[in-house]
Structures are given as C-alpha cells and as structure tokens.
Amino acid sequence: MKRTHRGGTALPLILLSGLILSACSSTGGSGNMAAPSTAPSGASAAAASSPKSAEPVKLSFIHWRGEDIKSFDAIIKKFQAEHPQITVEMQTFPSDQYQSTAQAKLLDGSVGDVFTSFPGAQFEAIAKAGLFTDLSGASFLSRFTGPLIEAGQKDTKQLAVPYQLVYNIPIYNVDLFEKYGITPPKDWNGFLEAAEKLKKEGITPIAFAGAGIGPGQFMNPMVMNNAPDPQIFTKVEAGTAKLTDAWWVKTLAQFKELNDKGYFQKDAVGTKDEGANALFVQGKAAILASGSYQLAPNKKMNPALKQKLLAPITVPADQAVFEGIHTTTFMLAVNSKSKHPEEAKAFIEFLSRKEIAGQYANETGQNVTVKDVQYESEELKTTAEWAGRKTRFQPRFSITNGEIQKAVVSSIQAVLSGKTPEQAAQEAQAIVNQQIGAK
Secondary structure, eight states: OEEEEEOOOOOTTOOSOOOOOOOOOTTOOOOEEOOOOOOOTTHHHHHTTSOOOSSOEEEEEEESOGGGHHHHHHHHHHHHHHOTTEEEEEEEOOHHHHHHHHHHHHTTSSSOSEEEEOTTHHHHHHHHTTOBOOOTTOGGGGGBOGGGGGGGEETTEEOOEEEEEEEOSOEEEHHHHHHTTOOOOSSHHHHHHHHHHHHHTTOEEEEOOTTTTHHHHHHHHHHTTTSOOTTHHHHHHHTSSOTTSHHHHHHHHHHHHHHHTTOBOTTGGGOOHHHHHHHHHTTSEEEESSOGGGHHHHHHHOTTOOEEEOOOOOSOGGGOOOSEEEEEEEEEEEBTTOSOHHHHHHHHHHHTSHHHHHHHHHHHTOEESBTTOOOOSHHHHHHHGGGGSOEEEOGGGGOOOHHHHHHHHHHHHHHHTTOOHHHHHHHHHHHHHHHHTOO
8 A cells, every 4th residue: 555645835944845746556545635734742843953955855654554544644744744845655565565575675765765664583684784774862762761662772773763562462351251250360270260261151262363463472471471581582593592492382382272172263273363353353252362452453343342451371370470561563764775864764753742653542542652642542541551560572573583483483383283382392493493503
C-alpha cells in the first residue's frame, strides 16, 4: 500500500510549495491533499532546527503496519502543513515480507528515507549493512523514556528509535474468567487447572495461531522463567548454551503438554492469525496467545469484549523472576543512503512530540515510548499498568541470527506436529551449530 501526501499552507521562510504527487500502489491507493491546519504545540521550538530548503523534497516512509495507515495519513497531513516543501510518500508491506525485503529496498536510497525496523535479527542485519544514520545527540531523543529506546542502540550509538511499547503476553477474556470463577494463575499448575476448567465448560482455553504469530509470540512468556537469564539466546549464538539444554527442552515439553491435553484448538499448528483471533473475539476461546498489540483490533471487532493481559508462569510461584514480556519495536530510523537526511530527521522529530505520539497511540491502540502521553482507551490504560510490573525484553528478539531465530520457532511447531521435545531441540541445535560453525 502506497500513499502520497501533499502539504497545503505556506510558511514565510518557504519559497516554493510542494509538488502534487499522486499515489501509486499495486493495490490501487490514491493521493490525498492535506487541508491547512494549525501546527501542534512544540512546532515553534522545532522550527528553528527545521530544514529550510526552498526546493521541494519527497520523502519515502516505509513500514509494516498497514493498519496504521489512517492514523499516519492524518499525522502526515499535519507534518506537511508545517513543512509544505516536504511531501511524504508512505508505503506499507506485510510484516513477514518487510522482514525479508526491507534491507534490499534501502540500498540505493530511493526508498525508505525514513523506515522502521524490528529489533533483533533485522536491526542487526541493517546495522551491519551500514544503512542506519546515527541519531545520537538528536534533541528529540529526550522526549523518549531512556531505557525503552535501548533496543535501537549499538556500539554506543542510537541508530533507531523504538516508537511502540508492546507486551508480548496473552490476552484473556475477563468475562469468561469471571463467569467460571477463574483468577489469573500465578504458577504452572494453576495455569493448567484454569485451562482444564475452561475445557470442561466447552471453551477452548487458548487460541493459538500455530501457522502465524503464535509460536514466535507465545515462546517469550513460556521461556522467560525457564531461562531467566536475559542473555540466554546470546549465549546460544555464542555456543556457550544449547537448545538441547534443560531450559529449552522443558519449554518445548510444556508446549506439547498444552497441545496434548487439548488446551489449544484443534489443528492449532495449521491455524493462521485470523482464525485464532476470531475464536477469541467470538468468545469461543478464553485466552489469545498474542500480545497487547491485538487489544485494539479485538475491541473494534467486538466492542463488548473485556480484555486484560495474562502471562503464563511456567515455574512454581516462588521461583518466578519475571511477570511478563515487553518489546520496544517499530523502530524509526533514517536511511544512511537518503538524499534528504535532515528532512527525514524532521519527520521523526515531529512524530516524537507527545501530542502527535498521543494521537498515534489512541488512534492505533498502541502504547508508545514517548514520555507523558495521555492514553484514552481502557485497553491502553490497562496495558500502561504493566509499566510497573517486572517484565523482560522479548527473548526472541535477542536472537540476532535470522536462521537461528527460525530454528527456535520451528522447534515449537515441530513438537505440536508430533515430535518429542528432545528430537525437536536436537534438530534446532543442529541448525545453530551450522550457523555458528560449531561441531
């Protein structure tokens, strides 16, 4: 999906207005003319550092969140009203396609003046290719919560700025839990007991998208206390820990236990995201193995749905180190090949203003890393409560080698398809050995 946006009002220091660009897309997108609007608060302070080029500039902005297009349309119009010499062309791709092709699209600088990156393997690959512009020292960095943008740092440089704060832990149906007298369990036995009770009541305990995001998302809370060392997957890549060790075999065994006891829906390994989401939204499943990013879409599909977050605790309660998983993602960056780096930075500066970040958050249902944002929906307020809980950065995104990341996720699918945890772990470790040159 490609969108082209055009500014409307002129500022005194601007000599020429932007060119009108029509949108082009394989899906048939259309261009939008921005209506004049008043610049948001903070604009006057930013104006002093704004690019003053009199020449029209077209920025390419690429990302993977097609569901955010409407919100970004409105935000880009505001940006262009403040910077009428800059036209922003937005293009989105499915997340799996984006992960595999974004780097190639950035290489000649014609695409992705401003782009987004996933943390972990994609971030490392793009950094290695030298495609990030160093943003260290940019004044707008002070608007972000410091620890939450560390995922965009490498070698003491701020190469990208995470914009979204996501909790990668399951969502549960509050009404179903209350109806059947279930309180959020605090250990593995309690989790199994809750699942068994739901199953006996004819409710699918866990909707699991085995052919979609399920394995890559649900693995994070499942492994967080089995291997509480935040560096565990870094050690796997270094060869000092193995997937055949007890912590990963146990995690796979617990996945298998949930599946064998019928706590996932039938044919979970073949279920795509849309199918799992539908089971949950329709009240046929009590837990959705995804993350906080799905709260807003669920609410849109079923406004009466009451939802909260619930992480499985896979160990006895007194052995639990972490309560949940967080990820800072949708990392904003400037392409080092861009011909318009200052204009690209101006766009990120605009997105970092708390009123703009707040608009984005409330329109898309995503919590953000910008300070002092006011959340409006109950879902966002509920998610924000997790800021005070002991959470751990997503383990999967600490894997910097893409092939190893695939092997880890595939081992979960393997046990759901009938392999033993030991066999699946051995096959995954064999791939790790190939990647790191171990014998």
